[in-house]
Amino acid sequence: MRAVQTLTTPRFTLRPLRRSDAAALFATMSDDDVSLYLTRPAFTSEEELWGWFADPDWNGRTWIAEDAGGDVAGRFVAFPAHEKGVEEVGYITAIHRTREGVARECMEALIRHLFTAAIEDEGARKLTAEVDTRNAASVRLLEALGFTREAHLREHETTHAGLCDIYLYGLLKSEWNGGE
Structure with missing residues (x-):
């Protein structure tokens, strides 16, 4: 498992996953409407959610967005795609924090990190994301980014x-505007 570096934005700290995050995100991940765009149905218990978050066979990294008061606002992930230098990203905003710009702010920080940080001695050259075509909010976010x-x-x-x-x-490092 690769290390997760703590990242900061004006409103959030993106930190490594903790056991308590399953409880903080259970209301979101157990909601049928929110889970519609996941590849699996809504979670039925915090234990089931923690098992999914902490799966030892998953080769990705997780960042949890937390505000200054300790409120968990979302989960952001990156994992190796089909070849070195390509990372797939994903995100989910806590149900009680939707429409606050959490995903955009945190994804901008994650993109910057993935393109500029050392990932096996070099930053990513490309980021990818898969989205259900019916997920209009996610489509808008990716295009805005x-x-x-x-x-x-x-x-x-x-x-x-x-x-x-x-x-x-897809987002190529050569096309990225540096968050501006």
Whole structure:
């Protein structure tokens, strides 16, 4: 497992995952509407959620967004994609913090980190994200962050919600505006 460096934004600290984060994010991850765009159904217990968060076979990294008062505002992840230098990213905002700009602020910090930090001796050259085509909020966020829609994968994935179309987004380091 690769180390998770603590990141900061004007309102949040993005820190490594803790056991208590399962309790903090359970209301979000157990909500059927929020979980609609996950590849699995809503979680039924904090223990089940912690098992998913802490899966020892997962090769990604997790950052938890926490405000100055200690309130958990979201989960942000990055994991190796198909080859060195390419990382896939993902995010979920805590249900009680939606529409506050949490995902945008934290994703900007994560993008900056992934493009500039040492990842196996070099920053990522490309970031990717997969999103259910019905997830309009996530599509808007990725496009606002400068990601380009690279593919529309039709009937690509079967989830608890049925057969889903997926958009594949990419952001090249050479195209990134540095967060400006």
